[in-house]
Amino acid sequence: MALAAFSLSWGVALGEALAAAMLGAILGVAVGELLGRSRVRPAVGLGGLTLLAIVLWRVAALSVGTEALAAAVGPANALVTASVLRFGSLSFSTVAGLRLLAVRRPSAMALELGLVTVAFTSVFASHREGVIARPLWLSDWAWQQGIDPAQALLAIGGAAVTLLALLLVAETRSGRALSSLVLLVLLALSAVGVIQVVGAPMPQSMSELGLTDAGMGQAPRPTPDAGGGHGPNRGPDGGGGGGGPDAGDAGGNRGGGDAGDGGSSAGGDASDGGSSGGASDGGDGGASGAGADAGDVPMPNLIDIDGGGGSGAHDGGRPTPPSASERLDDDQSPSNSPTPMAVVILDDDYSPPSGAYYFRQEVWSQFGGARLVRTTRTDVDGDVVDDFPAMELRVRDQVTPNGRARVHGLIAVLAQHTYPFALESPVRYLPAANPNPQRFLRAWRFESLAQSIEYRRLTGQGAGDPRWTPEVRTYYTQPPIDPRYHELAQRIVNQRLPPRLRSDPFAQALAIKLYLDHELIYSTRSRHAGVPDPTSDFLFGNRTGYCVHFAHSAVFLWRSLGIPSRISAGYHSDESNRRGGSTILLRGGDAHAWPELYVTGYGWIVLDIAAERNLDPPGQGTDEDLQRILGEMARQQPADPEQPRPRDRPPQHHYGRDFGYGVLGLLGVALASLYLVKFWRRARVVLSTARVLPRVGYRKALDVLAEAGLAREYGEPRERFATRVAAVAPTFTKLTEMHLAARLGDPARLGPGTAALSRKQWQEGLRALRRELRTGTKRWRRALGLLNPASWLDAR
């Protein structure tokens, strides 16, 4: 009880109050026991206890409400006194009241047990739905001891069950102990069977909680590739869409400062959360002079470039949703990652004018000094959503349907993602059932207005939305202070455009894109890490980098000419990958960041950079089989029977499930035989000969009594049992006499005319017995007995 009070008040009380709650509970048990044994009526006792609690509560309120006590002992002590009084009186009266009830009415003990159970389970409440990393105090301790918390939790559960079973066995009389144990084993077997057949409860695959290391506030986990215990951590997947938390290839690890290191601290914010130690360096922040957040992690992602528009450059690099990469694939090399991330099924036939599908997950538009980051404003970038759709979710800033095609589709992800994504310019998200929970983590539907207008027809339009306020326009056009951007941009425009187009924003943007296509060199090896401004280092340096650098360069150049632009991040897939089907398999290597500009009347238009020179080795093409199979799975269609099963899931034998079915089957057979025996014993009276009548008839009487909960105890003579039962069923005494006279009496005197051998007498007696039981016992008791297949085992 004291422990129950302790664990219930743990979260809300301080040291003294905790002690008071425990003491109150101990006192409450004693006083409740005394009250229970005294002649006090329960209602009076309960009333008195409630009154006492109220009075003490008032006193506690007074002690902090008035100044007298505070003046006498000091304010802190007055507060402590009040909380001691409150918790002490509450736990005392509750426990004493429950104890009093339990002493008077044994059934009220259930309330006490309930309280203890609630107290116990409240401690482990955060473990519900199978979240093995909770409660934190347990998992933290277990990790520190090098124990798997799952095992610790299992051990606790097992101990609780064993304790309960032992208590129950101890409660019953000696004759029952063994059968109880057998029953317990049977129960355990059936539980195993059910789990094998139905499956163990799986934790909800929410991105924030659960088994994955993407959880917020997760305990530090020792990882094999972590050099030291403290240094490079697998940081939590922060808001930035996640950089690959790969300590191995991280050039300058500075894990010590990462958000993830704090153990249970929350994941970082947008710019901080990338925590990709490789690309970042501590020196960045100070030099650039931007906020600590932005400067700390200048390159949020190691997102790799992809040759836009189907140029030679191909996807290299790492998967975008980094938390997922750890789950699905250990291959974290910065080169092409073929790990499947998501499957997209397009419901409408749509062919993008750029030759590639862009799936937008998030947007970086706010200029952070050296780079673009997620916005902190609420009035911009209203066309992306942060939450997975639980119901229909419309994006705030709806794009105009001009020059766009309405495309519907389904996305099923195989890896953890922080934000939903959809084909560029989504207008709404819809929840969808997970087509295959064993394969996909979640699924949703989208409706997008994808660009259908040809690029060349976009010239002659303005840039930006006329509805924008001046601040928003300034926001989207804010360039770096470095004058070289403007000079370069102006030079490109002057060199490459005819005079009539030099003032056309789209033509300017296109000219810069084509210039960049030609000039830039794709390589994932060139990170431009460790410099204050990686973009200028890239663009005005060796011009070798990857998509993030390309996108930044493009946007900065555009912005220097006053073109509203931003960077979107997400997935990119060449149209050719579709292979003419409607399924698009997105892989880790498809993660991409691209520049976008706002064309008046048409919204945000993707204008990606496709570098003509690529230093990276070509990536491997899409696995067509895998794409098809995953697509079928997402469509919930059976796999083609003539095709081999997916390589990653070889056919395997479910021994556990077989065992489960076996156990359940055996239990079913056992149940059926129990019922069979039960009803055979009933019917036997009608079929038996007079010689066995005393035995069979009496057995039926015993069965009927056992169903009503009346059973002879071990060592109790039948006559005494009959006397005991006579209060409910007087006829049973007569039946017992008939039975015993036949079985223990002189066989010579047992003639055909005697009552013990008369079928009429037995049938009348049994009828009378039933009648008496109907009036003498409770209906639910009899109903339960009738259903109980093993009731006849009690009939001795």
Place this chain on the structure above:
Amino acid sequence: MDSDFIQSEHVTHTPAPAITDLNGAYSVVQRLRSRLQAAVRGRDEVIELLVIALLADGHMLLEDYPGSGKTTLAKALGDCIIDDKPDDDISTFRRIQFTPDLLPSDVTGTTIFDPNTNKFFFRAGPIFAHVVLADEINRTSPKVQSAMLEAMAEKQTTIDNRTRKLDELFFVVATQNPLDLAGTFPLPSAQLDRFLFKVKMHHINREAELEVLASFKARRAGAGSELPRVTRTEIVDARAVVENQIHVAPEVRECLVDIAGRTRSDPRILQGASTRSLVLMIPALQARALTRIRDYVNAEDVEGLSPFIFGHRLELAPGTDNVESVLRECLSEPLERLARSTMRR
């Protein structure tokens, strides 16, 4: 004489019809029971056992406090019995108050020289009666106790090398005080074995005690004396009927042997139940079945009589003092087996 001899009156009576069947035997039980219950209030259980012991041809040891009605009970039993052989010089009831200086001859009788006839003649002691109350039997010397016990076991007594037969209906009700043990000679277990029952009497309950106070005047005036009595012959006949006509199933005999076996193997019991106790128990069980109007012995009889039959025969190991709980444990398994045996094919 130191002993206090009380002699009940001789009453002659016309011979009653012989008892040959269970109904006749049960009428004997009924008459005894109602007369005793009229005389002694609140002692129905002891009366029941007394009747059973009488019909089972056993003797009874009452352990209780002075003034608890044991003399009244024994005397009422003597009063129930009509001596239908008045000329054999055997009275229906005698009481012997045992004292430390009592001599065996005070109990058994002695030969006395008659100066008129110049011959020795035998003067029968108080032991020559149908019902003998041996009051405070543990206060006398072992010599007197053994003289008494020979009579109880053999229904005969030897005086001056001549063995004299006691009456066939020789029934001893002995008493001993459980508390006042100073200067006593506790009966050794071999002698305790001669008693069929040892009954610990407890104080009667409040209602019964009130009733005793309310009715003692009427009882002194002879209330209940108008109730029918039984003759000596009827009792003897009833004994024969009980022995021959009440069925003892083999399962019951097995149960008895099982119980004895359990008492012998129990580590808390130094000396288990004797075979003689089992032999004595059979008629007692039969008599109890008769009092319950049954013509067979059942488990309830075994359970009901076991404490009184085995209680004083078991010698407990040091550290164990509650014979009842030990016995209850010894009984449960054999009784369970007996109960299950009735459901066997």
